[in-house]
Amino acid sequence: MATHLVNHVQRFASADKTFCDLPPAVAEALEHEALTTTYPTGAVLFAEGQSPRGVFIVRRGRVKLSICGSDGRTLILRMVEPGLLLGVAAVVSGCTYEATAETQEPSEISFLRHSDLLRLMRLHGELALWVTQQISADYASTCREIRDLILSDSASEKLARLLVGWLDQNAEARNPSQMKLALTHEEIGQMIGTSRETVSRLFAGFKKQRLIQQSGSTLVIPNRVALESLITA
Amino acid sequence: MATHLVNHVQRFASADKTFCDLPPAVAEALEHEALTTTYPTGAVLFAEGQSPRGVFIVRRGRVKLSICGSDGRTLILRMVEPGLLLGVAAVVSGCTYEATAETQEPSEISFLRHSDLLRLMRLHGELALWVTQQISADYASTCREIRDLILSDSASEKLARLLVGWLDQNAEARNPSQMKLALTHEEIGQMIGTSRETVSRLFAGFKKQRLIQQSGSTLVIPNRVALESLITA
DNA sequence: ACCCATGTGTGATCCTCATCACCGCTCGAA
DNA sequence: TTCGAGCGGTGATGAGGATCACACATGGGT
Structure with a gap:
């Protein structure tokens, strides 16, 4: 059990480059509040249109983020890699999840409740800034997606x-x-x-x-x- | 001059609903650091691909946000109304402006330098949260845009x-x-x-x-x- | 009153995909 | 082994728009 814990910490320390940017106190708070779970392939973390329960942090594995049109067709927005956040936009802005998140392989994912995230963000400007960086990156990537898909044609x-x-x-x-x-x-x-x-x-x-x-x-x-x-x- | 200032404050108080959410101290800090200018129609605030100098806050008027493909075709992402931020994603994530912003009518727009925004965000969790809400809304709107444009066909x-x-x-x-x-x-x-x-x-x-x-x-x-x-x- | 720039209406043509239809493959379950 | 489901290849067909090529309106400037 002790060795398991050590591995745990080691993996996070080495894999979650994102957390290194945060002051230790904030990172610790995050670790403390978050609930980490292992999901099999094909698990749906949240679905487009649901009202947000909280955010997810991918620790290991890969998550498919997609939206689907009224006619049933699906568009995959992107694959989300370890270290990245899922569902922030919905939690922060208060509207429904903007897409559907589904694991592509067995994945280890932390969950942070709606209220906990907002409370921590209000408390730690550093955390809020970090979160903002994450969404900004998502936004930028989505803009690129739009350009590539609409302005390319062939x-x-x-x-x-x-x-x-x-x-x-x-x-x-x-x-x-x-x-x-x-x-x-x-x-x-x-x-x-x-x-x-x-x-x-x-x-x-x-x-x-x-x-x-x-x-x-x-x-x-x-x-x-x-x-x-x-x-x- | 005194009356001018009064009008100034009055207009902001009534039009900028966004600022009401912020603690007075933060709103004041923003007002203090920001530089407000009036632009004619067709002014380019920033262009896609430029490295970010700061964020813009639309006070009055309307701004067209567009991206353009390699073949010269243009896609208008959205029209930005008073009270909303422009260019946050680029400033926060450090990559280039994701789109081009151009006034559609004579507009009054505040500018806040890169470093000032980040400093204020770090200082005030509330501000950071507010900024995050703004980007989240942009992100959500962009996702809707993608769905509508790609999954609609006709x-x-x-x-x-x-x-x-x-x-x-x-x-x-x-x-x-x-x-x-x-x-x-x-x-x-x-x-x-x-x-x-x-x-x-x-x-x-x-x-x-x-x-x-x-x-x-x-x-x-x-x-x-x-x-x-x-x-x- | 003129002109030129910019926006609009509409036909003809062509080309790229979406769609339907069908086949074969592979792999895992019964 | 046999079956069936999911995936991948490929032809035929058609539709929806992009594009080109005009002509017409409108309106501001000189």
């Missing part, structure tokens, strides 16, 4: 942009870069606002042009620059 | 949604509601992500269906419900 450009973005995050450094493809064509379509079939056809086209190779769930991008040339074409 | 649905949204803000209460149409077809197109010609054709169609009437720059919507029936169709 679906191939959107897909290329998505792949290049993945390279920056996931890929091993060496060239040709390769990475695991964790999403289905359907989900990729939901990330760039096109249909499953179009994604399939685009991948086929990219392969024909030697822009990508695929073996199993491993995606190889032999030449990043070629891919990038599709963007802003 | 251009007519988007236009109907825009008009109904305007009704909620601008229109006189009586039925048939009417309002001033302050934007060109081009700009409307930029708000819903379609071309100028499509907007023109849509308006023609709406008129034929008796959904709208137009005389000069005055738009009459005889039957709001009929318009709404186009949404989620």
Whole structure:
């Protein structure tokens, strides 16, 4: 039990870079008030339109943030990585959750109640500032999303942009870069606002042009620059 | 000069509902640090991609917030009304301005330097919380924007949604509601992500269906419900 | 009164996807 | 093994808009 606690603290210390920015007292308060839980794949933390219960902090795993239209179609806003907050906007502004959050893999997630967050923020300007930074980043990312999705037109450009973005995050450094493809064509379509079939056809086209190779769930991008040339074409 | 100051304070007291939420000390600090200027129509407060100098608070007038794609096309994110903040996300998160802000009419706008905002936020949890609420609202509105623009498809649905949204803000209460149409077809197109010609054709169609009437720059919507029936169709 | 700039109306054409339809594959459960 | 569900490939078709190309209005400036 003792060793378990130690691991716990170590992991947080090393993984949660976000907490390092905060004064120790604030970080401790957060740790103290938050309730950390482990979720299986596919757990829904909150759904679009629900009134906010609190915020979630991703410790380990990955969470899919999506919105869905009246006709049932879905758009994936982004994948949320460890260290980031979920649901702040709703809690702070008081309106309903703006999207649906669902775990993509088994994940460890802390929960902080509505009232606790607001109380702590009022108490610690530093914390409030930190939270604001998080939302600001979300906002910026959403603006980029809008630009890419609406002002790009061609679906191939959107897909290329998505792949290049993945390279920056996931890929091993060496060239040709390769990475695991964790999403289905359907989900990729939901990330760039096109249909499953179009994604399939685009991948086929990219392969024909030697822009990508695929073996199993491993995606190889032999030449990043070629891919990038599709963007802003 | 004395009377001028009095008017100043009076107007802020009555128009800036946002400031009422803040403790008087904080509001005063804001007033003290901020620099208020009057801009003509078409003034660019900041442009997408610039590194942030500070935040702007709209006191009077209207500001257009837009982003523009690599091919030159423009998307108007929203019109910013008095009492709201501009450019917070960029200042707080440290990345570049996420959009371009341009006055749509002669406007009175306060400016608060980067460092002053951060200092005040650190100092006053209340202020930080207030700022966070503002960004949260922006974020929520941007998410709605994404949903409407990407998950709607038909251009007519988007236009109907825009008009109904305007009704909620601008229109006189009586039925048939009417309002001033302050934007060109081009700009409307930029708000819903379609071309100028499509907007023109849509308006023609709406008129034929008796959904709208137009005389000069005055738009009459005889039957709001009929318009709404186009949404989620 | 003129002119030019800016906004608007509308046809013709083309192209990109969404959609439907169907097939084959793989993998896990019964 | 067999079945079925989920995923992926690919053709055919059609629709919705972007785009181009005009012509017409409006209105401010000289």
